Amino acid sequence: xxxxxxxxxxxxxxxxxxxxxxxxxxxxxxxxxxxxxxxxxxxxxxxxxxxxxxxxxxxxxxxxxxxxxxxxxxxxxxxxxxxxxxxxxxxxxxxxxxxxxxxxxxxxxxxxxxx
Amino acid sequence: xxxxxxxxxxxxxxxxxxxxxxxxxxxxxxxxxxxxxxxxxxxxxxxxxxxxxxxxxxxxxxxxxxxxxxxxxxxxxxxxxxxxxxxxxxxxxxxxxxxxxxxxxxxxxxxxxxx
Numbered sequence: 159x160x161x162x163x164x165x166x167x168x169x170x171x172x173x174x175x176x177x178x179x180x181x182x183x184x185x186x187x188x189x190x191x192x193x194x195x196x197x198x199x200x201x202x203x204x205x206x207x208x209x210x211x212x213x214x215x216x217x218x219x220x221x222x223x224x225x226x227x228x229x230x231x232x233x234x235x236x237x238x239x240x241x242x243x244x245x246x247x248x249x250x251x252x253x254x255x256x257x258x259x260x261x262x263x264x265x266x267x268x269x270x271x272x273x
Numbered sequence: 274x275x276x277x278x279x280x281x282x283x284x285x286x287x288x289x290x291x292x293x294x295x296x297x298x299x300x301x302x303x304x305x306x307x308x309x310x311x312x313x314x315x316x317x318x319x320x321x322x323x324x325x326x327x328x329x330x331x332x333x334x335x336x337x338x339x340x341x342x343x344x345x346x347x348x349x350x351x352x353x354x355x356x357x358x359x360x361x362x363x364x365x366x367x368x369x370x371x372x373x374x375x376x377x378x379x380x381x382x383x384x385x386x387x388x
Contacts, residue, residue, distance in 0.1 A: 191376070195300075200277070200364065201378035217375070249318070259306055259325075259368075262376070264318040 162182065162265035164250050167174050170271045171240055179235045179268045191224055191253075191262060196246040204248075207233060226271030240272045276300065277367050279379035286355050289386050294350040294382045296365030302326075304370040307341065307348045312362040312381070320364075324348065355386045 162181045171177050181188050192204040203217035207227040217225070222240075227228040237244055247269050251262035278297045284294045298307065309321040322332065324341050332339045336353045352359050362381045368376075 174276075193378075200279075200380040201366075202374050202378075206375070247316075251318075259304075259323070261308065261320040261323055262318075263320070264310075266315070266317050 162250055162263050163200070164248075164265040164268050166268060167266065168269045168271075170273065172273050173242060174239055176236065176238045177270065179237075179248050179270070181233045181235070181250030181252075181265060183231065183233070183250070184254075184263055186232075187252035187254050187263070189255060189262075190227060190255045191217055191251045192233070192235050193249040193251065194219075194246045195249055195267070201249065204235070231239055236247065237270075240270075242272045245270055247273045275379070276377040277365050277379035279365055279382050281362075281382045283383045283385070284378070285385045285387060288357060289354050291351060291353050292355050292366075292384065292386075294352075294363050294384065296350065296379060298346050298348065298349045298367045298377075299363070300346075300367060300369055302371050306368045306370075308366040308368070308376070309339065309348075309350050310364045310366065310378075312364065314361070317370060318364065321350075330386045352384075354358040356383075357386050357388050 165180045179266040188209045190207040193201040195201050205225045222238045225235045245266040248263045249267045253260040253262045274297050278377045305326045310318045311321055312318045315375045329341050336344045338351045340349045362383045367377045
């Protein structure tokens with residue numbers, strides 16, 4: 159079956175512009191995660207959605223970052239007024255249930271470059 | 274403080290050699306899960322294994338084996354008779370039942386298997 163998909167695969171933007179990154183999780187997966195992977199760094203947790211519960215936004219680095227998940231499926235991560243330090247690969251993952259037990263299935267990522 | 278430490282940034286081995294990737298974690302929870310993921314050059318992270326904190330049995334899957342030792346807070350990963358296809362970045366991760374939603378990833382170990 160289809161895995162997690164993300165779009166665009168690459169995004170180049172100018173400093174100060176807003177960007178939207180999209181994630182389509184595996185059908186039926188109720189949990190969705192966003193991570194940021196910077197060069198030489200591990201995966202930095204950003205935000206977590208589980209069903210209809212309020213999202214866990216504890217990992218968002220600033221108020222320029224926001225995310226939503228419509229209809230319990232597709233998610234959009236928005237970065238406003240992008241800065242050069244926002245350049246990274248943004249990874250989305252989904253899992254069938256949101257418990258800490260379940261493995262996550264990752265998408266290919268969106269590589270964001272802020273000039 | 275890092276909850277998951279992968280001290281080896283890069284490792285190179287010659288094909289058919291055995292290689293061990295180290296992972297040390299830190300947690301106060303008594304119930305937690307440990308994971309290994311593989312990120313090949315194509316970019317998508319792939320789940321390899323999950324262990325829970327109550328099961329210290331070592332596990333073997335083909336050429337892969339994992340050594341979980343609570344006494345040293347380590348969850349090391351050994352590849353026997355390495356192959357070129359094993360070249361990837363490997364991430365160790367921790368999830369804590371009482372923390373909730375976050376998965377803590379190490380910074381990864383880049384393994385290059387030289388033919």
